[in-house]
Amino acid sequence: MTGKIIAIIGGGPAGSATALSLLQSGGHDVRLFNARQRSKIKIGESIPPAATPVLERLGVSHLLSEKAHLACSGSVSIWGDNNPGYNDFWLNPVGKGFHLDRNQFDLQLYKQAQSHGAQCFDGWRLHSVTQQTSGFKLLFKLENGEEKSVSADFVVDASGQGACFARRLGVARNVLDEVICLSAIFSVPKDLEVSNRTFAEATENGWWYAARLPGDKIIVSLTSDATIIKEQALASPEKWNQQLHRTQGLKKWLPSLLLQQLPDLQVKSAPSAILSCVVGTRWLAVGDAASSYDPLTSAGITKALMHGEQAGAAIARFWREKDNQAINDYQDMVFDQFSQYASLRNQLYMSETRYRRQPFWRRRQLLSG
Numbered sequence: 001m002t003g004k005i006i007a008i009i010g011g012g013p014a015g016s017a018t019a020l021s022l023l024q025s026g027g028h029d030v031r032l033f034n035a036r037q038r039s040k041i042k043i044g045e046s047i048p049p050a051a052t053p054v055l056e057r058l059g060v061s062h063l064l065s066e067k068a069h070l071a072c073s074g075s076v077s078i079w080g081d082n083n084p085g086y087n088d089f090w091l092n093p094v095g096k097g098f099h100l101d102r103n104q105f106d107l108q109l110y111k112q113a114q115s116h117g118a119q120c121f122d123g124w125r126l127h128s129v130t131q132q133t134s135g136f137k138l139l140f141k142l143e144n145g146e147e148k149s150v151s152a153d154f155v156v157d158a159s160g161q162g163a164c165f166a167r168r169l170g171v172a173r174n175v176l177d178e179v180i181c182l183s184a185i186f187s188v189p190k191d192l193e194v195s196n197r198t199f200a201e202a203t204e205n206g207w208w209y210a211a212r213l214p215g216d217k218i219i220v221s222l223t224s225d226a227t228i229i230k231e232q233a234l235a236s237p238e239k240w241n242q243q244l245h246r247t248q249g250l251k252k253w254l255p256s257l258l259l260q261q262l263p264d265l266q267v268k269s270a271p272s273a274i275l276s277c278v279v280g281t282r283w284l285a286v287g288d289a290a291s292s293y294d295p296l297t298s299a300g301i302t303k304a305l306m307h308g309e310q311a312g313a314a315i316a317r318f319w320r321e322k323d324n325q326a327i328n329d330y331q332d333m334v335f336d337q338f339s340q341y342a343s344l345r346n347q348l349y350m351s352e353t354r355y356r357r358q359p360f361w362r363r364r365q366l367l368s369g
């Protein structure tokens with residue numbers, strides 16, 4: 001391979017989609033560097049029907065038909081009033097959504113990028129960055145403590161919320177809001193009937209989310225504010241469980257045996273944030289590294305795939321036409337979509353008025369301006 005070296009930092013959905021898109025244009029030496037995740041089970045698993053067309057365009061939609069993932073027929077929510085509201089995906093022309101085995105999905109995409117021609121460097125964590133006259137020198141730390149350096153003509157930051165490359169260049173991150181998710185994954189008996197819909201419910205301290213997962217599991221998550229979690233000790237399994245018992249619909253939707261179990265909680269921050277610039281000279285950021293959304297929208301993975309596709313096309317055009325227009329257009333698209341996301345998020349939070357005097361909801365109203 002004699003083409004330009006494109007180094008992609010991060011092998012999540014955004015990094016793999018960027019690699020697949022670049023490989024479709026051909027002629028580049030695509031290298032994918034991925035530090036291994038520390039948590040065992042990756043949280044973030046619902047994708048809407050809109051994810052399917054982009055996976056088709058990337059040539060990997062067959063991944064969804066594998067047994068690893070569960071089809072999801074829509075969602076039910078108790079939000080804004082006490083009656084459940086239904087959103088059925090079968091009304092959508094594209095069809096179903098999915099509850100993914102997230103670790104498996106990310107690995108499948110990564111392997112697809114590899115089999116389409118990307119060179120993959122697993123367990124390589126970006127450590128430092130030096131700008132050169134034409135591109136960058138990247139220093140990685142391997143899991144065995146070794147250090148390796150690589151020169152790249154172009155760098156893609158697909159490292160998730162941490163934006164490890166852009167941060168090292170000193171790019172600022174603008175945070176609009178930040179919620180904290182306290183999530184537990186429970187095992188359920190094989191033959192237990194569980195709805196394939198996603199469930200959401202607003203409560204005074206935030207909102208709950210639950211979904212059936214592949215492998216006879218259910219995820220149950222409470223999203224709130226760091227201050228409320230601290231004041232009310234909601235990250236303690238007992239307090240979290242007490243709050244679950246106070247839900248109106250979720251406690252009935254869940255198999256009753258789960259209500260008796262104390263959770264093993266994973267705590268994750270979910271900021272609504274965007275870099276002050278998502279492109280620069282010979283680099284761009286994609287996925288959560290560029291902009292991250294509140295999980296309420298269940299849009300992070302689909303956005304990572306779509307932006308990855310567009311980022312790959314923009315880089316290919318940059319080298320073909322030798323000008324920055326494509327890269328600048330990509331940045332405009334990321335900013336425009338973040339504005340659209342921010343108004344959708346505001347609408348969703350403002351539409352819950354029953355708890356408007358409670359701190360969690362008051363804060364969201366203030367942030368919505």
Ligand SMILES: Cc1cc2nc3c(=O)[nH]c(=O)nc-3n(C[C@H](O)[C@H](O)[C@H](O)COP(=O)(O)OP(=O)(O)OC[C@H]3O[C@@H](n4cnc5c(N)ncnc54)[C@H](O)[C@@H]3O)c2cc1C
Binds near residue numbers: 010012161295299
């Ligand atoms: C609690 C929670 C629930 C969510 N639920 C949903 C949901 O239901 N549906 C949905 O669509 N989205 C959801 N999201 C959002 C979704 O998970 C993200 O938007 C998505 O993972 C973004 O993909 P990405 O590839 O940009 O980043 P990531 O998936 O974070 O991947 C980044 C990759 O970069 C690697 N990396 C990090 N640092 C380095 C480094 N220094 N060197 C090399 N590699 C590095 C990491 O190991 C990782 O593999 C949720 C998020 C949270 C926090």
